[in-house]
Amino acid sequence: MVDIMERKEAQSRIRELTELINEHNYYYYVLDAPRISDAEYDSLVGELQVLETAFPELAAPESPTQRVGGKPVEGFTTVAHLVPMLSLSNAFNEQDLRDFDRRVQNSLGNQAVKYIVELKIDGLAISLLYENGVLVRGATRGDGGVGEDISQNLKTIKSIPLKLRRPIELLEVRGEAYMPKKEFARLNEEREEAGEATFANPRNAAAGSLRQLDSRITASRQLDAFLYGIGQIAGEQVAGHFEGLTLLKELGFKINPNIKAFSSIDDVIVYLQEWTEKRHTLPYEIDGMVIKINSYNQQTELGATSKSPRWAIAYKFPAEEAVTVVRDIFVRVGRTGVLTPTAFLQPVKVAGSTISNATLHNEDIIREKDIRIGDHVVIHKAGDVIPEIVRILPEKRTGVESLFTMPGECPSCGTGVIKVEGEVAVRCPNDKCPGRALEGIIHFVSRDAMDIEGLGPSVVTALVQAGLIQNAADLYYLKFDDLIKLERMGKKSSENLLKAIEKSKSNSLAQLIFALGIRLVGARAGKVLAAHFGSMDSLQSADVDQLTSIPEIGPKMADSIVGFFKDPYNLGFIDKLRSAGVNMVQEKEEIGEQPLEGKQFVLTGALSKYTRKEAQELIEKLGGKVSSSVSKKTDYVLAGEDAGSKLDKAQALGIMVISEEEFEELVGSE
Numbered sequence: 001m002v003d004i005m006e007r008k009e010a011q012s013r014i015r016e017l018t019e020l021i022n023e024h025n026y027y028y029y030v031l032d033a034p035r036i037s038d039a040e041y042d043s044l045v046g047e048l049q050v051l052e053t054a055f056p057e058l059a060a061p062e063s064p065t066q067r068v069g070g071k072p073v074e075g076f077t078t079v080a081h082l083v084p085m086l087s088l089s090n091a092f093n094e095q096d097l098r099d100f101d102r103r104v105q106n107s108l109g110n111q112a113v114k115y116i117v118e119l120k121i122d123g124l125a126i127s128l129l130y131e132n133g134v135l136v137r138g139a140t141r142g143d144g145g146v147g148e149d150i151s152q153n154l155k156t157i158k159s160i161p162l163k164l165r166r167p168i169e170l171l172e173v174r175g176e177a178y179m180p181k182k183e184f185a186r187l188n189e190e191r192e193e194a195g196e197a198t199f200a201n202p203r204n205a206a207a208g209s210l211r212q213l214d215s216r217i218t219a220s221r222q223l224d225a226f227l228y229g230i231g232q233i234a235g236e237q238v239a240g241h242f243e244g245l246t247l248l249k250e251l252g253f254k255i256n257p258n259i260k261a262f263s264s265i266d267d268v269i270v271y272l273q274e275w276t277e278k279r280h281t282l283p284y285e286i287d288g289m290v291i292k293i294n295s296y297n298q299q300t301e302l303g304a305t306s307k308s309p310r311w312a313i314a315y316k317f318p319a320e321e322a323v324t325v326v327r328d329i330f331v332r333v334g335r336t337g338v339l340t341p342t343a344f345l346q347p348v349k350v351a352g353s354t355i356s357n358a359t360l361h362n363e364d365i366i367r368e369k370d371i372r373i374g375d376h377v378v379i380h381k382a383g384d385v386i387p388e389i390v391r392i393l394p395e396k397r398t399g400v401e402s403l404f405t406m407p408g409e410c411p412s413c414g415t416g417v418i419k420v421e422g423e424v425a426v427r428c429p430n431d432k433c434p435g436r437a438l439e440g441i442i443h444f445v446s447r448d449a450m451d452i453e454g455l456g457p458s459v460v461t462a463l464v465q466a467g468l469i470q471n472a473a474d475l476y477y478l479k480f481d482d483l484i485k486l487e488r489m490g491k492k493s494s495e496n497l498l499k500a501i502e503k504s505k506s507n508s509l510a511q512l513i514f515a516l517g518i519r520l521v522g523a524r525a526g527k528v529l530a531a532h533f534g535s536m537d538s539l540q541s542a543d544v545d546q547l548t549s550i551p552e553i554g555p556k557m558a559d560s561i562v563g564f565f566k567d568p569y570n571l572g573f574i575d576k577l578r579s580a581g582v583n584m585v586q587e588k589e590e591i592g593e594q595p596l597e598g599k600q601f602v603l604t605g606a607l608s609k610y611t612r613k614e615a616q617e618l619i620e621k622l623g624g625k626v627s628s629s630v631s632k633k634t635d636y637v638l639a640g641e642d643a644g645s646k647l648d649k650a651q652a653l654g655i656m657v658i659s660e661e662e663f664e665e666l667v668g669s670e
Contacts, residue, residue, distance in 0.1 A: 010055045014063075017048040021064045022163060029159040029224075030254045033616070035625045042531045062134055062163035067155045068219045068551035075213070076148040081127050082172045083231040085141045086304055088290065088314040094269055097291070100313045101265035104293065107302055107310070113293060115262045116241050117271055120288040120314055121226055123178030124207045126154060128227075133167030135160070140210070153210050156219035161252040169235030173248060175227035179206040180284050183222045185386060186522055193336045194519055195425030198361050200388075202285045219552040222524060224284070227253040240294040261294065272315055279317065288316040321380045321390065322355075324348040326373055329360065329404045333412045333435030335443055335517050337427040341366060341406065343377075343389060350381055358387040362424045363406045370394075374401035410435065431569060437471055438464055440517050444472035448523045449515035450507055453500045454493065462486050472515070473573050475501055476580035509536065509586045512577075516570075519560040528552050529561075536574065536584040540565045594623030595668065602630050604647055605640030607660055615663075622667055630655065638663050 021044050028034045028041075045064065052059040059066065091097050104113060125141035138154030139147035154160055157177060164171070179187070184202040191198050199205035209221040230244045238244045242261060249255045258275075262268045272289050279286050293299050293311040302310040328344040341360040348355055358379055360366050369392060371377065376396040377389045409416055410428035412435025417426045428436060438461065445455040452475070463469045468482050478501065483494035513536075514526035521529070532550050533539040539561075547558035564570055578584055601619050603612055603626060610618070615638065616626045630637060630649040637650040637657045650657050658666065 007055060007058075010051055011058050014048065014051050014055070014058050015060070017044055017051070018060055018063050021045060021048065022062065022161070025064060025158050026161065026165070026252050030161075030252060031628055033626060033628060035620065037620075038527075061136075064162070065551075066162070067158065068215050076150060076211070078142070078146050079137060079139050079149045080146050081139070081144075081231065082129070085125060085127060085144045085147075085174060085231070086308050087144065088312055089308045091291075091313050091315045092318075097269060097272075097313070097315060098265060100291070103310070104302065108298060111298065112263070113298065114240075114242075114295065115265070115268050116245075116259065116292045116294050117262060117268055118228060118259050118290045118292070119256055119275065119282075119286045120290050120316075121176040121178050121228075121256070122201070122203045122285040122287040123176040123225075124203070124210055126150075126175055126177050126210075126225065127231060128154070128160065128173050128175070130164060130168060130171040130173070132169065133164040135162050148211075150210050152215045153212060153218040154225075156215055157223050157225050159254040160225055165250065165252040168233065168251065171233050171236075171251075172231035173227050173253065174229045174231055175225050175253075177206055177210060177223055177225045178202060178284050179209065179221065179223055182283065184285075187221060188386065190520060190522060192340060192359075192361060192425070193334050193338050195338055195420060195423035195427065197424055214554055216548075216552055216554045220522070220525060220554065220557070225254060226256045228256070228290075238296070240296055241292050241299075242294050276317055286317075288314055290314050319380065320350060321378050322348045322350045323376055323378055323393065324355075326371060326375045326377055326389075329366075329371075329373055331407060331411050333410060333428055333433060333439065335436055335439035336519055337429060337433065337436055338425045339406065339410070339417060339428065341404065343371070345377075345379070345387075348379070350379060350387070355379060355381075355387045358389050360389070363426065364424050366404055372397075372401040372403055374398075412436070431567075434464070441469065441472045441475075443517050444515045445475070445504075446515075448511075450504045450511055452497075452504045454497045455500070459486075459489075459497075462489075471573060473576035473580065476505070476577065476582065505580065505582045507583060509534075509583065512536070512582065512584070513539070516564070516574075518564045520557045521561065525552065525557065530586050534586045536578075540571075540574075596622040596624030596666075599624045599635045600633055601626050602628070602634050602637045602646055602650070603640075604637060605643030607638070607640040609660055609664075618667060636663075636666075 021041070024034070024036060024041055024044070048063070049065055052063065052065055091100060127139050127141065127147060128135060129137040135151075135155070137149060138151040138160070139149050141147050154177065155162065179202040181202065184199070184205050187205060188198040199208060205221070206223055209218050209223055212218045227248050228245070229241065230238065230248070236247065238247060242259075245255050245259065260271060262271065268291055275286075275289060291313050293302065299309070299311040304310055325346040326343045327346055329341050330344060331339050331341050333339055341363065343358045343360055345356050345358060360371065369389065371389060371392055376393040378391050378393065379387060379389050381387055406426050407417065410430065410433060413428065413430050413433040415428055415430040415433065418429050419426050430436070441460050441464070442457050444450055445452040445460065455475075463478075463486070466486060468478060469475055478498065480494055480498060483489050483497060484491065489497075508530065510523075510527040510530035512526075513529050514521065514523045528550060529539055533542065542561070544555070544558045544562055547553050547561055548555055596619055601624055603615055607615060619626055627634065630646050630653065632653060634650065634653075634655050637646060637655055638660070639647050639657050640660060647657060
């Protein structure tokens with residue numbers, strides 16, 4: 001089709017696909033309300049890539065294919081911000097906040113003040129510049145006046161729009177790029193297995209990811225961003241901070257939902273206390289709250305010092321730490337052979353959970369922190385996720401503490417350990433090490449991999465110890481008579497486990513690729529590889545050049561993938577899975593009857609028979625779309641109990657409002 005397509009026709013289709021994919025990115029990454037399936041999205045992107053390859057001169061800067069650069073840059077240039085990014089002064093207690101309020105009141109006299117309170121995202125401050133609605137530059141804060149141009153890396157964050165939802169003459173907007181807690185834990189686990197130094201917290205991980213010279217590495221780390229303010233704007237009038245946030249949301253930016261307005265410092269303090277208690281429930285890390293004067297006129301009147309504005313202050317949460325004792329240090333062997341020392345602690349409660357173990361990562365960290373068995377130590381949760389020893393308390397030493405040294409032999413198989421030059425990790429080089437095999441099986445059956453219900457670490461360990469399995473492929477050859485002999489495995493649990501194993505054979509190719517445990521290949525990379533190659537056979541035969549041509553696949557990951565498929569043991573393992581009937585191809589999604597094709601719905605109120613998510617999935621499955629707001633384009637408003645302003649707006653616009661019963665008639669439910 002491409003070879004005979006006229007340039008004009010291609011230009012029109014490229015423009016159409018660019019706008020369509022950017023729109024879907026907005027719904028998926030900003031609103032968290034996808035409107036099409038992953039397969040449909042991948043199909044659109046694939047078509048755009050083919051057209052842009054055939055007509056490279058037609059690829060627009062805001063094209064979604066331009067998010068990841070092809071080659072590493074040599075270094076970052078410096079750029080000046082249009083308006084300086086000042087740092088905030090800090091408040092550490094209630095009195096500091098009341099002093100801030102007193103200074104504001106004294107300066108503004110009898111003027112009424114509205115405070116806007118936001119979460120203080122713990123990440124890297126960024127500045128984005130848009131001209132006529134198109135992203136032209138992204139930079140770090142730097143010294144406040146000048147930052148580093150990291151445009152290519154910031155483009156990899158899919159919640160950052162490459163093109164605004166409507167053009168603005170000029171807009172400089174500020175925000176925070178961050179790494180979600182789950183991604184932080186995954187990245188550190190991956191780096192530990194690779195023998196690389198781990199990140200201390202999500203903030204450092206985000207900063208390190210955004211300062212990569214190769215944007216493909218940044219893209220692989222699944223960063224996100226919240227935008228929190230306007231630096232400069234032309235072509236639009238905005239009276240205050242909250243109005244500015246509303247505008248940014250309309251333009252397509254991701255704004256944190258936990259923002260509230262208050263007219264008194266007492267109410268502000270109550271809100272801060274609420275978040276001090278519940279901050280651990282968030283999927284990202286916050287280290288405090290930010291309080292700002294809403295009115296831009298009042299902000300101007302209050303002014304700023306040379307370092308910080310007088311109209312805003314950052315309240316820092318008190319550190320959550322605890323003191324405990326290192327009872328022992330033991331070493332576990334990971335699936336790639338890395339030996340990881342772990343501290344066995346006297347149980348202590350930190351950040352809402354009881355901690356009894358803390359990873360020490362490697363011997364260098366133990367020496368650097370001078371951690372000894374028997375030491376009293378201060379611990380916290382890095383990123384509110386990973387238990388970590390912050391420091392020792394040398395004044396509590398009694399002389400009975402003992403030094404720890406890494407074993408010279410693998411604690412699982414007795415093979416002499418090695419340390420590769422340039423790595424901090426010590427490894428067991430034995431591919432047949434039972435400790436490595438056990439961890440590999442546990443990874444294979446885990447939720448993000450083959451997701452085999454009932455196969456937790458204890459059951460896997462029992463199967464290995466009984467000699468029933470040596471690797472994960474053996475799971476598919478287990479019989480009922482094998483399982484029933486195991487302790488605590490009755491008739492029902494044995495039958496259920498066999499059903500779960502059988503069910504996993506039809507899992508996606510992406511899940512299988514991740515389950516293989518290829519070094520550096522995470523769940524996201526599994527999806528990327530499955531979508532690109534479509535089958536295990538195609539992936540096995542890929543070379544480094546083919547792999548690095550894919551956005552998000554860097555040279556190190558490519559080398560790891562090629563090396564994995566050169567190993568005869570790994571090839572035999574995959575053949576055994578194939579013989580057992582495990583799916584090895586990317587299934588294409590079949591589209592059934594689409595009675596709601598082209599219809600746009602808005603959901604409001606509490607539904608009795610469906611959750612919001614279930615209703616949305618049903619509508620989309622039948623060809624419809626779900627929007628978060630009512631407009632003239634809305635076809636139906638599905639209203640449950642206690643429907644609010646969306647119902648009022650629908651009635652005012654004359655849009656059809658349907659009940660749950662009418663909805664079921666529409667979709668043909670019995």
